[in-house]
Amino acid sequence: MAKKLKSVIKELRKFGLTGVCPREWRSSIVLEGEVDSWQEYIAAGYAAAGKGYKGVVNDLRVPGLEPLKEYLPPGRGGALAGKSYDVVIIGGGVIGCAVARELTRWDLRVALLEKEDDVAKQTSSRNNGMIHPGLAAPTGSKKHSYNIRGNRMYTQVSQELGFEFHRCGSVVMLEKSFYRLALPYVRRKALKKGVDGLEILSRQEVSRREPNATDRQRGGIFLPSTGVVAPYMVTVAYAENAVENGAEVHLNTAVLGFEMEGDRIVGVRTNQGVLRARVVINAAGVWADNIAGYANDRFFSIHGRKGTIAIVDKALGSTQSAVLAMPQLGVNTHTKGGGLNPTVEGNLLLGPTAIEVPQREDWSTTAGEMELLLSRHLSLNRRLRPRDIITYFAGVRACTFEEDFIIEPSEYVANLVHAAGIQSPGLASAPAIAEDVAAMTVEILKKTREVKRNPAFNPVRRLTPQLAKLSLAERAEVIRKNPAYGKIVCRCEVISEGEIVAAIHSPVPAATVDAVKRRVRAGMGRCQGGFCTPALLEIVARETSRSPGDVTKGRPGSRMLAEETKAGGKTG
Amino acid sequence: MEKLLVCIQCPQGCKLMVKTEGEEVLVAGNKCPRGASYARQELLNPCRTLTTTVRTEFPDFPLLPVRTAGEIPLGSLFAAMGEINRLLVRNRLRPGDVVLERVSGTDVPLIATADMTLN
Amino acid sequence: MSPAKWDVVVIGAGPGGLAASIAADKAGASVCLVEREARPGGILKQCIHDGFGLVRFGRKLTGPEYAFLDIEEVKGRGIKLFTETFLLDLDRSEEGFVLTLQNSEEAVFRLEAKALVAATGCRERTARQVFIHGQRPAGVYTAGTVQRLINISGYLPGKNCVILGSGDIGLIMARRLTLEGAKVLGVYEIKPEPSGLTRNIVQCLEDYNIPLHLSTTVTEVHGTERLEGVTVCRVDENMRPLPGSEEYVPCDTLVLSVGLIPENDILHPLGVEIDPRTGGPVVDQLLATSEAGLFSCGNALHVNDLVDYVSESGEIAGASAARHALGDYRPPRHVPILAKGEILYAVPQRLDVSLGGQGILYFRAARTLTDAALVISAGGRVLGEKKYKSLRPPEMERIVLDLSLVPAGEENIVLELRG
Numbered sequence A: 001m002a003k004k005l006k007s008v009i010k011e012l013r014k015f016g017l018t019g020v021c022p023r024e025w026r027s028s029i030v031l032e033g034e035v036d037s038w039q040e041y042i043a044a045g046y047a048a049a050g051k052g053y054k055g056v057v058n059d060l061r062v063p064g065l066e067p068l069k070e071y072l073p074p075g076r077g078g079a080l081a082g083k084s085y086d087v088v089i090i091g092g093g094v095i096g097c098a099v100a101r102e103l104t105r106w107d108l109r110v111a112l113l114e115k116e117d118d119v120a121k122q123t124s125s126r127n128n129g130m131i132h133p134g135l136a137a138p139t140g141s142k143k144h145s146y147n148i149r150g151n152r153m154y155t156q157v158s159q160e161l162g163f164e165f166h167r168c169g170s171v172v173m174l175e176k177s178f179y180r181l182a183l184p185y186v187r188r189k190a191l192k193k194g195v196d197g198l199e200i201l202s203r204q205e206v207s208r209r210e211p212n213a214t215d216r217q218r219g220g221i222f223l224p225s226t227g228v229v230a231p232y233m234v235t236v237a238y239a240e241n242a243v244e245n246g247a248e249v250h251l252n253t254a255v256l257g258f259e260m261e262g263d264r265i266v267g268v269r270t271n272q273g274v275l276r277a278r279v280v281i282n283a284a285g286v287w288a289d290n291i292a293g294y295a296n297d298r299f300f301s302i303h304g305r306k307g308t309i310a311i312v313d314k315a316l317g318s319t320q321s322a323v324l325a326m327p328q329l330g331v332n333t334h335t336k337g338g339g340l341n342p343t344v345e346g347n348l349l350l351g352p353t354a355i356e357v358p359q360r361e362d363w364s365t366t367a368g369e370m371e372l373l374l375s376r377h378l379s380l381n382r383r384l385r386p387r388d389i390i391t392y393f394a395g396v397r398a399c400t401f402e403e404d405f406i407i408e409p410s411e412y413v414a415n416l417v418h419a420a421g422i423q424s425p426g427l428a429s430a431p432a433i434a435e436d437v438a439a440m441t442v443e444i445l446k447k448t449r450e451v452k453r454n455p456a457f458n459p460v461r462r463l464t465p466q467l468a469k470l471s472l473a474e475r476a477e478v479i480r481k482n483p484a485y486g487k488i489v490c491r492c493e494v495i496s497e498g499e500i501v502a503a504i505h506s507p508v509p510a511a512t513v514d515a516v517k518r519r520v521r522a523g524m525g526r527c528q529g530g531f532c533t534p535a536l537l538e539i540v541a542r543e544t545s546r547s548p549g550d551v552t553k554g555r556p557g558s559r560m561l562a563e564e565t566k567a568g569g570k571t572g
Numbered sequence B: 001m002e003k004l005l006v007c008i009q010c011p012q013g014c015k016l017m018v019k020t021e022g023e024e025v026l027v028a029g030n031k032c033p034r035g036a037s038y039a040r041q042e043l044l045n046p047c048r049t050l051t052t053t054v055r056t057e058f059p060d061f062p063l064l065p066v067r068t069a070g071e072i073p074l075g076s077l078f079a080a081m082g083e084i085n086r087l088l089v090r091n092r093l094r095p096g097d098v099v100l101e102r103v104s105g106t107d108v109p110l111i112a113t114a115d116m117t118l119n
Numbered sequence C: 001m002s003p004a005k006w007d008v009v010v011i012g013a014g015p016g017g018l019a020a021s022i023a024a025d026k027a028g029a030s031v032c033l034v035e036r037e038a039r040p041g042g043i044l045k046q047c048i049h050d051g052f053g054l055v056r057f058g059r060k061l062t063g064p065e066y067a068f069l070d071i072e073e074v075k076g077r078g079i080k081l082f083t084e085t086f087l088l089d090l091d092r093s094e095e096g097f098v099l100t101l102q103n104s105e106e107a108v109f110r111l112e113a114k115a116l117v118a119a120t121g122c123r124e125r126t127a128r129q130v131f132i133h134g135q136r137p138a139g140v141y142t143a144g145t146v147q148r149l150i151n152i153s154g155y156l157p158g159k160n161c162v163i164l165g166s167g168d169i170g171l172i173m174a175r176r177l178t179l180e181g182a183k184v185l186g187v188y189e190i191k192p193e194p195s196g197l198t199r200n201i202v203q204c205l206e207d208y209n210i211p212l213h214l215s216t217t218v219t220e221v222h223g224t225e226r227l228e229g230v231t232v233c234r235v236d237e238n239m240r241p242l243p244g245s246e247e248y249v250p251c252d253t254l255v256l257s258v259g260l261i262p263e264n265d266i267l268h269p270l271g272v273e274i275d276p277r278t279g280g281p282v283v284d285q286l287l288a289t290s291e292a293g294l295f296s297c298g299n300a301l302h303v304n305d306l307v308d309y310v311s312e313s314g315e316i317a318g319a320s321a322a323r324h325a326l327g328d329y330r331p332p333r334h335v336p337i338l339a340k341g342e343i344l345y346a347v348p349q350r351l352d353v354s355l356g357g358q359g360i361l362y363f364r365a366a367r368t369l370t371d372a373a374l375v376i377s378a379g380g381r382v383l384g385e386k387k388y389k390s391l392r393p394p395e396m397e398r399i400v401l402d403l404s405l406v407p408a409g410e411e412n413i414v415l416e417l418r419g
C-alpha cells in the first residue's frame, strides 16, 4: 500500500473515524462510507488532506442530514439550443465575469452562463470586499501568489473599469505585549512573501493612526497595501465591460450536464437547450465540484464555510480609516479571523465569522452568529454600539479540504479549465486569476486554430453619470440634459431616478429590485428601502414594460406584490 | 345579549359589562355617563366611520382617499368596501366633495378627503 | 448662482413644517418651505384613517384632511413651496445658513436663510434592527411601506399577513389590509401590553377578530424567494425568547411596526447636539438647538403620538425662527432639565431662563403607571405638580410651566415622576 494512503488511514483512526473507507482515484483520495455527523464529515476531509494527494473527494454519507439543496432557475426553453461558442464560462461571480472580460481581449465568441437572475448573486456579493495584502496565505500557495499579484493589479483595473477602490491599509493589533517579540519575524516573512510595505507600530502609534481603536491593543503592524472595494460593483463592472467588448451574459441559465466525446466536452446542457463550446471554464463557486463531476473530473470536493457580516451605519464610518483586526491565537485556523473594515460607501463591516455548513446556498443569519460578531469584533472600535448596526448578511465560502485555489486546465478533459475552490482571498486575487485562466484557455484554443487579438477591445468601461461623484456644476449640467437626474428616489444614499433608469438599461440590465440596488445602492441605506421601495417598483415596472405586480425582488418567484387593489374601479 | 368592553371614550379605559334584560340595557363598570352610552351603542348597534380609497383615472393621483361622512353599521363595512372598490373618479375632487351619495344602503355619503387639484 | 435670501427656510412640508412656515409668516418673516416629495403633507398623505386633530381642531379628521387645512393656509399666505427638491448640503454662512438643493426644474441652486427649521419627520426601524434572522425573501415590509403601497400606489403586498408590533401604525395596517381583502393572521407584541391606543385595539383588531399575541415575537423568517412563514416565540420578562415555545406560522407577508426613529441626517454635518434618548436634537422651550438659528420640531425632534402636538411644536419653532431672523436675539441662559424617576424622556431638555412667559414640556412615562405624580422643582422648591390616574409609555403627556416661577441662579430644574 502506498505510504500516503497509510498515513490517511492512520490520521482517520486518530480521530476515531473508523467508518471511513479511503480509496485512491487518479491522483486523488476518495473517502467513502458513513459517518455520524457533519462534524465528522468535515474532520475526515481534513484528515485526508495534506497527505500528498492532488485532492480530497469526500463522498461520505451522513445519515439524517438534509440532502444538498441547489437552486435551479424555474424556466425551461430553447433560447440557447444549437448556439456555438469558442468559450463558455460557467458562473457569473467575480471570477467568471473577470475571466469573460479578459477573454474579450481576444477575437472569440464568449458566453457566460449564470443560473441566478443577476451576476454577483452568490459569494461575490456576500463578502467583506477586502483586497488583502497577501500576508495571511501560506507561502508558496496559489492563494498567496494570486493574492499578491491581484492586489497590485487593482489600482489599474479600478481605473479602467471605473469602480471605487480605496487603499485604506490595515492595522493588525496585538492583544498581549509579548506578541511583539514575533514582529521581526512577521516583518521578514512579509518581505519574503512580497507583501508591499509593512510598518511596526507601538501602542501610541496605533492610537495616533486610529484614535478609536480599542484600549486593549498593545501595538501592532500596519499593512498599507490593504484595500477595499464593493465586490458586487467589481463583478458588475467586469461583466459590463465584457459585454461591451462582445461577450454574452445569459442569466437564469443553469448548466445541468455535459455531452462528452472521449476526453472532450462537446455539448453544454442547460435549461435553455444544449450549446456547443470549444473550451469550457468552470467558475461555478460552491458548485464547482458538481461541474467537474459532469465531465467525470471530480478530483476535489467543495464544502461550504459560512461567514456572517454586519453593516454599521454610515454615520460612524468616519470613526476609523483603516481595517482593524486583532487576531486571537488558537481560534479557528481556517479564517483570518475577521475584524472591522471600511467600505467604499462609507459604512463599516463587522466580521466575518466562519462555520462549516452542510448547505451551500443557505445564506440565513442566526442570532448566535450575530452575538459572536458583536462580542468578538464590535469593541475593536470604541465608538461602536450594537444599535449602530443597520443590517447583516451571510455568505458561503467554497472551500476545498486542501484549502487552496484550483486554477488549472483539467488533467483529463482536453477542453475544460477549472477555477475552483476560490475562497478568501478570491476577490483580492480575481484580476490575476482571470489573467491566467484566460491565458490557459487561449493556449488550448491555439492547439486547434489561430487565435487573434480583438482589435476593438476597449479596457475602459463606459460610465453613466453618478451624481455623488460630480461637482455641483457637472451635476447641474447632467440634470439639465436629463431632468430624471434631478429627482432623488433613494434618500439615504441620494440616488436619482436617472441613475436607476441607466442601471435598468445597462449592458447587463438590472431587471429586479435587488439588481438595481446592487448597481446603484438605492435602498441600501439606513431605511433599507422603507421609503423608496414603492417608487423603485414602479420605475422598474415602467422601464421593463411590466406591471409592478410582476416585478420581483430577485429570483423568479420573489414577487413583491400580491395584486392590485380595486381592479374593479379600472373598468368603471 | 351580553358583552365585555373596554371603554375608549377617554384614556382611563374602564372595563365595562353591558347586557340586556328584556327591554332594559344594563351597564356596569363605567365611571361616567359617556361610558354608559358608549356601551349601549356598542351592544345594540356598533357603528364605524369607514376610511378607504377610490380608484381615479389620473395616473399622477391613482387613488383618492375617502371616508363616510358619518358612521355606518359595523356589519356593513365589507359590503361598503365591495361597492366602493367598483367606483372610478373622473374629476379632480377636493376634500368634502361627494364621491357617492349613499354608502351601501345607508343615507351616509362617501366624501373625498384629499385635494386632487394640488400639485 | 447668487442665492435667494430668506429670513426662514423650513425643511420638510409635513404637518410640523407646514405649521412652522405659517407661524414664521405670521410673525412677519419671509419664509419658504423645501419638500423632497411631490406634494406637501408629509406622512399624513398616506394616513387615510381618521382620528387626527381632536386637540387642535376639536374634530376627528383623516390625515389628508388635517394636512389640507394647513396646506390651504400656506397657499393662502402665498408661502413659497419647493417640491421634489432635495437638500444636498447644509452649511453655515455669515448671516446664518446656506442650503444647496437640487430638483428637475432648477437643477442645482442655493438658498440663504437667517434661521432654519428642521421638520424632517422620522423613519421606521427595519427588520434587521430588531434582529429577525433567516434568509431575505420578498414579503417583509415596514408598516409605513405597506401603508404607502396600499393607500398611495394601490397594491396589496400580500394575502396572508403577520404583523409584528402593536403600535398604532401596525394596528391601523391590520384593519387596512383586512378591508382590502388580505387575511391578517395575528399581531405579535414582544411587550406584555399593547403599545397602541385602546381605541385602535378595539376598532382595528377586535372588530375584525384579529388575534393579538402579547409577550411574543418573531425570531425568524422562512422562505428564499417569497416569504413562506415566520417563527414566533414567546419571551420572558426580560424579552428574551423562551426556548421550546417556537411556533411556525405560514404567511406570505410580515409587516413590521417596531418603532420610529427621528430623521436628522441633515444635521450631522453641523454637529448639532443629539439627545440619545429621543434621537432628536437637544432643545430649549423655543425649540432652539445647540446651533444658533437652527430650530427643530415634529417627529424630527422626538416621535410624537398625536399630530396635534407636532403642529404645536411647528408653531413654536416657526415663531422662534422668525424672531431670531428678525434680529431679536439675546444670548440664552440655559438651565438643564433633569428627568428623574419613571420618566422615559422629556422635551425640551433645557430651559432658557432669561425669558419669561410659558414653557411647554412634553414627557413620556418609562412604564405603565397608575396614580402617578409629576413634580417640577428647582433647588428644592416645587414649581408645579400634577397627578395622573394612569400613564402609558405610548402616550405623550404635555404640561405648561410658568417660567417666572423659576428662581434666579438655579443650576437645574428637576422633573420627577413617581409611580
Ligand SMILES: Cc1cc2nc3c(=O)[nH]c(=O)nc-3n(C[C@H](O)[C@H](O)[C@H](O)COP(=O)(O)OP(=O)(O)OC[C@H]3O[C@@H](n4cnc5c(N)ncnc54)[C@H](O)[C@@H]3O)c2cc1C
Pocket: A090, A091, A092, A093, A094, A095, A096, A113, A114, A115, A116, A119, A120, A121, A122, A123, A124, A125, A126, A127, A128, A129, A130, A131, A132, A253, A254, A255, A256, A283, A284, A285, A286, A287, A288, A305, A306, A307, A308, A309, A352, A394, A395, A396, A397, A422, A423, A424, A425, A426, A427, A428, A429
Ligand atoms: C463571508 C465572506 C467574506 C469574504 N471576504 C473576502 C474578502 O474580504 N476578500 C476576498 O478577497 N475574498 C473574500 N471572500 C471570498 C470571495 O468572496 C470569493 O473568493 C469570491 O467571491 C469567489 O468568486 P467566484 O466567482 O468564484 O464565486 P461566486 O461568486 O459564488 O460565483 C459562482 C457563480 O456560479 C454560479 N453557478 C453555480 N453553479 C452553476 C451552474 N450549474 N450553472 C450556472 N451557474 C452556476 C453561481 O450562481 C454563482 O453566481 C469572502 C467570502 C465570504 C463567504
Ligand SMILES: Cc1cc2nc3c(=O)[nH]c(=O)nc-3n(C[C@H](O)[C@H](O)[C@H](O)COP(=O)(O)OP(=O)(O)OC[C@H]3O[C@@H](n4cnc5c(N)ncnc54)[C@H](O)[C@@H]3O)c2cc1C
Pocket: C011, C012, C013, C014, C015, C016, C017, C034, C035, C036, C037, C040, C041, C042, C043, C044, C047, C052, C085, C086, C087, C119, C120, C121, C122, C123, C124, C143, C144, C145, C147, C168, C169, C172, C260, C263, C266, C297, C298, C299, C300, C304, C305, C306, C307, C308, C310
Ligand atoms: C408610517 C407612519 C404612520 C403614522 N401614523 C400616524 C397616525 O396614524 N396618527 C398619528 O397621530 N401619527 C401618526 N404617525 C406619526 C406622524 O408621523 C406624525 O403625527 C406627523 O405626521 C409627523 O409630522 P412631521 O411633520 O414631523 O413629519 P412628517 O409628516 O414625516 O413630514 C416630514 C416631511 O419632511 C420631508 N423631508 C424630510 N427630510 C427632508 C429633506 N432632507 N429635504 C426635504 N424634505 C425633507 C419629508 O418628505 C416629509 O414630507 C405616523 C408616522 C409614520 C412614519
